[in-house]
Amino acid sequence: MKVLVAGLTPRDTGKTTLAASLVAQLIREGFTVAPSKPLGATDLWGSPRALAYTRSLHILATGDGYTLFKAAGERLPLEVVNPVGALLVPTPRSLYSSRTAYEMSLAQPHGRAALIRVTSCVSSSASVHMVNVDALSKTSKLVENEVQDIVAYLSPPPVQVDERVATGIFTGSASEAADSCILLEERSSDVVVIESNSDVAAPTPASAAPDLVVLVSPGEAYIVDGRRYRNAMEVLMLSGKPWVSKASELFDLTGSMSRVELPILEDPEEGYGPEVTEPIVDAIKSNAAAKSA
Numbered sequence: 384m385k386v387l388v389a390g391l392t393p394r395d396t397g398k399t400t401l402a403a404s405l406v407a408q409l410i411r412e413g414f415t416v417a418p419s420k421p422l423g424a425t426d427l428w429g430s431p432r433a434l435a436y437t438r439s440l441h442i443l444a445t446g447d448g449y450t451l452f453k454a455a456g457e458r459l460p461l462e463v464v465n466p467v468g469a470l471l472v473p474t475p476r477s478l479y480s481s482r483t484a485y486e487m488s489l490a491q492p493h494g495r496a497a498l499i500r501v502t503s504c505v506s507s508s509a510s511v512h513m514v515n516v517d518a519l520s521k522t523s524k525l526v527e528n529e530v531q532d533i534v535a536y537l538s539p540p541p542v543q544v545d546e547r548v549a550t551g552i553f554t555g556s557a558s559e560a561a562d563s564c565i566l567l568e569e570r571s572s573d574v575v576v577i578e579s580n581s582d583v584a585a586p587t588p589a590s591a592a593p594d595l596v597v598l599v600s601p602g603e604a605y606i607v608d609g610r611r612y613r614n615a616m617e618v619l620m621l622s623g624k625p626w627v628s629k630a631s632e633l634f635d636l637t638g639s640m641s642r643v644e645l646p647i648l649e650d651p652e653e654g655y656g657p658e659v660t661e662p663i664v665d666a667i668k669s670n671a672a673a674k675s676a
Contacts, residue, residue: 417568418451512541
């Protein structure tokens with residue numbers, strides 16, 4: 384069974400906190416659960432702890448991927464939980480001739496993806512690390528040195544690529560590798576909880592066929608029937624790419640089965656308790672019972 388957690392707004396919805404809390408609650412209730420962040424990117428300026436995660440694991444680790452990996456008790460390797468990951472570096476304003484050019488650079492994450500990892504799970508998990516030399520050339524010397532230090536910890540050692548390759552990964556070329564890891568998780572789990580990125584409807588083709596959907600916005604989450612979501616996606620999807628559609632566009636067509644209020648958490652790492660996750664868990668149980676009937 385696949386549960387998709389997606390955002391109704393582009394940023395700061397709390398998807399990862401809710402997804403991790405849901406994973407933890409399902410495990411407490413006896414389910415075998417696999418979290419998935421098919422494609423994740425962490426901005427190192429805002430989330431520098433990803434550097435420490437990467438050093439300790441010797442594999443590129445994004446912030447969201449690490450959170451989900453820990454929520455599941457490290458049952459599966461981080462690279463299976465987050466098969467496609469990138470670490471973004473800041474681009475100094477001084478490198479751009481105009482404010483418009485600078486703002487455009489901030490809006491295009493593939494241009495700032497200095498380190499990238501793609502993991503395939505076709506037979507066994509196999510990873511490739513990449514250094515985007517174009518992204519490194521657009522950051523400060525201090526940041527570049529920090530990235531080069533991280534490179535020494537990565538296994539396997541990274542290969543050098545340019546922005547064209549990074550752009551391809553962000554626009555879908557790595558989705559087959561990501562989906563191979565989702566399929567691996569499905570074979571070993573009762574429930575796969577998939578976190579989308581930003582506010583896209585679904586990050587990969589395999590994640591575009593959920594049994595249940597949780598759409599998150601600041602302060603609330605909506606539980607949506609997976610079949611209705613899939614049908615709406617088929618209506619709106621362009622060129623067979625679910626990541627082109629926005630979750631909010633689909634929500635206009637699907638409506639919701641129920642709504643859950645989300646409190647402010649002083650420490651998001653503590654996650655939500657059963658009073659928040661239980662309605663979602665109940666919906667998962669009902670869906671599973673209906674499928675087996």
